[in-house]
Amino acid sequence: MKSIAVQVTNYQALPDERGHFGIYGGRYVPEMLFPALEELEAAYLEAKKDPAFHKELNDLYTHYSGRPTPLYFCSNLSRQLQGAKIYVKNEGLNHTGAHKINHCLGQALLAKRMGKRRIIAETGAGQHGLASATVAAKFGFQCVIYMGEVDVARQRPNVFWMERLGAEVRPVTFGNKTLTDAVNAALKDWIENVRDTYYLLGSAVGPHPYPTIVRDFQSVVGREVRKQLQEQEGRLPDYIIACVGGGSNAMGIFYEFLNEEKVRLIGVEAGGRGIRPGEHAARFQGGRLGVVEGFKSFFLQDEDGQIMKTHSVSAGLDYAGVGPEISYLWETGRIQASYATDEEALEALQILIRTEGIIPALESAHAVAEAIKLAPKLDRDKIIVVNLSGRGDKDIFIIAEALKDVKWQEFLKSKVNHPGHVT
Amino acid sequence: MRKLLQTLETLRQKRKLGLMTHVVVGYPRLEETIRLVKAMGETGADLIELQMPFSDPVADGPTILIANKVSLDQGTKMRDCLRVMSQLSGEMEVPLLFMGYYNLIFNYGVEKFCQDAAKAGAQGLIVPDIPPDEESEEHYYEACNQYGLVPIIVVSPASTEKRLKMLANYAKGFVYAVSRYGITGARAELAPELIDYLKRVRQFIHLPLAVGFGISKKEHIQALAPHAEIAVVGSALINLYNQLPEGEKIEGIKKFIRELKN
Numbered sequence: 001m002k003s004i005a006v007q008v009t010n011y012q013a014l015p016d017e018r019g020h021f022g023i024y025g026g027r028y029v030p031e032m033l034f035p036a037l038e039e040l041e042a043a044y045l046e047a048k049k050d051p052a053f054h055k056e057l058n059d060l061y062t063h064y065s066g067r068p069t070p071l072y073f074c075s076n077l078s079r080q081l082q083g084a085k086i087y088v089k090n091e092g093l094n095h096t097g098a099h100k101i102n103h104c105l106g107q108a109l110l111a112k113r114m115g116k117r118r119i120i121a122e123t124g125a126g127q128h129g130l131a132s133a134t135v136a137a138k139f140g141f142q143c144v145i146y147m148g149e150v151d152v153a154r155q156r157p158n159v160f161w162m163e164r165l166g167a168e169v170r171p172v173t174f175g176n177k178t179l180t181d182a183v184n185a186a187l188k189d190w191i192e193n194v195r196d197t198y199y200l201l202g203s204a205v206g207p208h209p210y211p212t213i214v215r216d217f218q219s220v221v222g223r224e225v226r227k228q229l230q231e232q233e234g235r236l237p238d239y240i241i242a243c244v245g246g247g248s249n250a251m252g253i254f255y256e257f258l259n260e261e262k263v264r265l266i267g268v269e270a271g272g273r274g275i276r277p278g279e280h281a282a283r284f285q286g287g288r289l290g291v292v293e294g295f296k297s298f299f300l301q302d303e304d305g306q307i308m309k310t311h312s313v314s315a316g317l318d319y320a321g322v323g324p325e326i327s328y329l330w331e332t333g334r335i336q337a338s339y340a341t342d343e344e345a346l347e348a349l350q351i352l353i354r355t356e357g358i359i360p361a362l363e364s365a366h367a368v369a370e371a372i373k374l375a376p377k378l379d380r381d382k383i384i385v386v387n388l389s390g391r392g393d394k395d396i397f398i399i400a401e402a403l404k405d406v407k408w409q410e411f412l413k414s415k416v417n418h419p420g421h422v423t
Numbered sequence: 424m425r426k427l428l429q430t431l432e433t434l435r436q437k438r439k440l441g442l443m444t445h446v447v448v449g450y451p452r453l454e455e456t457i458r459l460v461k462a463m464g465e466t467g468a469d470l471i472e473l474q475m476p477f478s479d480p481v482a483d484g485p486t487i488l489i490a491n492k493v494s495l496d497q498g499t500k501m502r503d504c505l506r507v508m509s510q511l512s513g514e515m516e517v518p519l520l521f522m523g524y525y526n527l528i529f530n531y532g533v534e535k536f537c538q539d540a541a542k543a544g545a546q547g548l549i550v551p552d553i554p555p556d557e558e559s560e561e562h563y564y565e566a567c568n569q570y571g572l573v574p575i576i577v578v579s580p581a582s583t584e585k586r587l588k589m590l591a592n593y594a595k596g597f598v599y600a601v602s603r604y605g606i607t608g609a610r611a612e613l614a615p616e617l618i619d620y621l622k623r624v625r626q627f628i629h630l631p632l633a634v635g636f637g638i639s640k641k642e643h644i645q646a647l648a649p650h651a652e653i654a655v656v657g658s659a660l661i662n663l664y665n666q667l668p669e670g671e672k673i674e675g676i677k678k679f680i681r682e683l684k685n
C-alpha cells in the first residue's frame with residue numbers, strides 16, 4: 001500500500017469531536033467502557049482549559065522530570081558521516097529515563113482531578129510501566145501493571161523497580177505474551193473496575209480520547225525542540241526522525257511541526273529480523289486497516305483479520321498496531337514511514353555510544369539508524385533532529401546478549417553461582 | 424431473522440425464561456462444535472451463539488479467551504465459521520447467532536459479511552465492539568438490516584440514560600444486558616443492583632432482555648426468571664465441557680442443559 005499525498009490546511013485541527021483523524025481513530029469499544037471514556041474526555045477538556053492544571057504539570061515537568069531535556073548537537077557523529085548535522089533530543093535524560101514520564105505525569109494529574117484512587121497500565125518495554133509506577137508512588141495511587149510474560153522475562157530490571165515502587169506487576173500469559181496482550185488484560189481490568197480506576201494508557205493508541213491526551217502531554221517535546229534549535233541554529237530542522245511503537249514519542253516531537261511543511265517527518269518502525277510475516281513490527285510494511293483495541297488504524301493481521309505475531313529486539317516497538325494519528329499522517333503523506341532491523345538498530349546503538357558517549361534505548365536506536373542512513377545523503381547545511389526517546393541502561397541484558405559479550409555472560413554466571421557475593 | 428423472531432414470540436407467549444447458550448467455533452475442534460450445538464438444540468437451548476474466534480477478544484474472560492486461542496491454533500478460519508453456521512442452520516430450527524469482534528467483520532467487508540452470514544442462516548449478530556456511535560463511518564447496522572440479520576445491542580450497568588435512549592434506536596430482537604452483578608444471599612436472590620439495572624434498561628428499551636452474569640446453576644436461572652426473558656450461559660458450559668471426562672462430554676452438557684431448563 002502506498003500513501004497518497006493530499007492537501008490538508010491544518011494538521012493540528014484533528015481529531016474531530018468523536019476522535020477521528022480522517023478515517024482513523026474513533027471509539028470502537030464495548031458499551032461497558034463508554035461511560036468511562038466520556039467521563040475521561042469531559043475531565044480532560046475541562047483540565048485543558050484550566051491554567052492551574054497547566055501550571056502544576058509544567059512544574060512537574062521542570063522540577064520532577066528535569067525538563068527541558070537537552071537538544072544536543074552530535075558533532076562527532078555528524079563529522080564521521082560527512083553529511084547533515086545530527087541533533088538528538090535527549091528524552092533519555094528525563095526522570096525514569098524516557099519520554100513516557102511526560103504522559104504519565106499529565107495523566108496522573110488527570111486521575112487525581114477525577115478522584116480516582118487506583119491506576120492500571122500496560123507495558124511492553126517496561127518503560128511506561130516504570131513511569132506509571134513512579135507517578136503512582138508519587139501521587140499515592142494503588143497501581144497494577146500488566147505486562148506480557150515474555151516482556152517480564154526480558155525486562156526484569158524494570159519489573160524489579162516497578163515492584164520496589166509499590167506496583168503489582170501482573171504477567172500476562174495468553175496470546176503472544178507481549179504488549180498487545182498486556183493492553184487486552186488492562187482493558188479487562190478497566191471494564192471490571194471503571195468506577196475507581198484510571199487506565200493510564202502508555203502510547204498514542206486506544207479509543208478516543210487517549211490518542212489525543214497522550215499526544216498533547218507529549219507535545220512539549222516538539223515545542224522545546226523548536227525553541228532550542230532556534231537558539232542554536234536560528235532555524236527549523238529539515239528532518240525530524242522518531243521511532244514508532246504506538247506513536248507517543250513520534251507524535252510528541254512531530255506535532256509542533258505538522259504545519260511546517262518544509263520540515264520532513266520520518267517515523268521508524270521495527271524491521272525485526274526482516275520484513276517477513278511474524279518477524280517484524282512494521283505496520284506500514286504489509287499491515288492493513290483494522291479495528292482492534294478500540295480504534296481504527298493499521299494493524300499487522302492475517303487474511304481473516306487475526307492479529308499477527310510480531311517481533312522486535314526492542315520490546316517497546318514490538319506491537320501489531322500503530323496510533324491512529326500516525327496512520328492518518330502517513331496516509332496524507334505528511335510523514336514518511338521507514339524501518340530499521342534489529343541488526344541496524346544494534347549497530348546504530350554502538351555507533352552513538354562510541355561517537356557521542358550516549359547510550360540510547362533500543363527503541364530510540366531505530367531512529368538513530370535512520371539518521372545514520374540519511375545523513376550522508378544530505379548536504380552539510382541540512383539539519384536532522386532525532387528523538388532519542390529513552391536511554392539504554394535498562395536494555396543492558398538484551399544488548400549484552402545481542403552483542404554476545406562474553407564477560408557479561410561470565411558475570412551473570414558468577415552471580416547465579418555466588419548470589420549475594422559483592423565485590 | 425424469522426427463526427429468531429418466532430422464538431422470541433414463543434417465549435413471550437409461554438412466559439418462560441429462555442436459554443441462550445454459547446460455543447466457540449472450532450473449540451476444541453470443528454466437528455465437535457457441530458455435535459455440541461446440535462446437542463444443545465436437542466436438549467432445549469432456545470438460542471445459540473456461535474462465536475467466531477478472534478486473536479484479541481477484549482470483552483471475554485479467561486475461559487472463552489483460551490477457547491478462542493485453541494480454536495485459532497487449530498487453524499479455524501472465517502470460512503469455517505460460515506460453513507458450520509450453514510450446515511447447522513440447515514439442520515435445526517433453533518435460531519443461531521454469530522458472536523464476534525468487529526475486526527473480523529470489518530476485514531471481511533461489512534456488507535459482504537452480512538450477506539454471507541445471512542445466506543448461511545445466521546439470525547443475528549452480537550458484536551460487542553461496534554457501537555452505534557461509529558455508524559456514520561461503518562454502516563454496520565444498516566448492512567444488518569439490509570440483509571435481515573438482527574444486530575443485537577449490548578447494554579451494561581454503566582450505561583447512562585442518554586446512552587440507553589440512543590441505543591434504543593438501534594435495538595432489535597432482544598437486548599444483551601451484561602452484568603457483573605449476580606446472586607446474593609443464601610436464598611439465591613438476584614443482587615438488588617442487578618434488578619435495578621434491568622428495570623432501568625426496560626424504561627428505555629422495550630425488548631426482551633438476555634442476561635448473563637456467570638450463570639452456572641439452576642438456582643441462578645430461577646432467581647433470574649422474574650426479571651428477564653433470556654438467560655445467557657457461556658463460560659460455565661465451556662468449563663463443564665473441559666472438566667468432563669472424554670467420551671462423556673456431550674452427554675454431560677446435555678444433562679446440564681436439561682437441568683437448567685427444568
Ligand SMILES: Cc1ncc(COP(=O)(O)O)c(C=O)c1O
Nearest residue numbers: 127245246247248249316389390
Ligand atoms: C524509550 C522508548 N521509546 C519508544 C517507545 C515506543 O513507544 P511510542 O511509539 O509510543 O513512543 C517506547 C515504548 O515502550 C520506549 O520505552
